[in-house]
Amino acid sequence: MEWFHYVIGGVLILSAIIIVVTVMLQQSQQQGLSGAIAGGADTFFDKNKGRTIESKIAMITKIVAGVFFVVALGSVILFAFIK
Numbered sequence: 001m002e003w004f005h006y007v008i009g010g011v012l013i014l015s016a017i018i019i020v021v022t023v024m025l026q027q028s029q030q031q032g033l034s035g036a037i038a039g040g041a042d043t044f045f046d047k048n049k050g051r052t053i054e055s056k057i058a059m060i061t062k063i064v065a066g067v068f069f070v071v072a073l074g075s076v077i078l079f080a081f082i083k
Contacts, residue, residue, distance in 0.1 A: 002082075008075045015068040022061040027054055 005079075008071060008078075011071050012068065012075070015064050015071065018064045019061060019068060022057050022064065025057050026061070
């Protein structure tokens with residue numbers, strides 16, 4: 001095995017662990033039946049959602065998931081042509 005097999009594998013394992021942790025840290029967005037019927041009310045926290053910890057965790061999840069996808073796709077393409 002080449003050295004980059006270990007590097008790519010390590011990046012995939014680390015990003016998978018980070019994705020699992022950040023998804024587990026996110027709060028549930030369920031409003032229940034009353035929220036579906038009456039509609040969600042805008043609050044101060046909804047308007048400033050971009051500054052909360054939950055939004056930062058969601059952004060980290062999206063970035064790490066993108067890194068995982070790109071590295072996984074790149075490794076499949078790279079390993080298909082290297083024998």
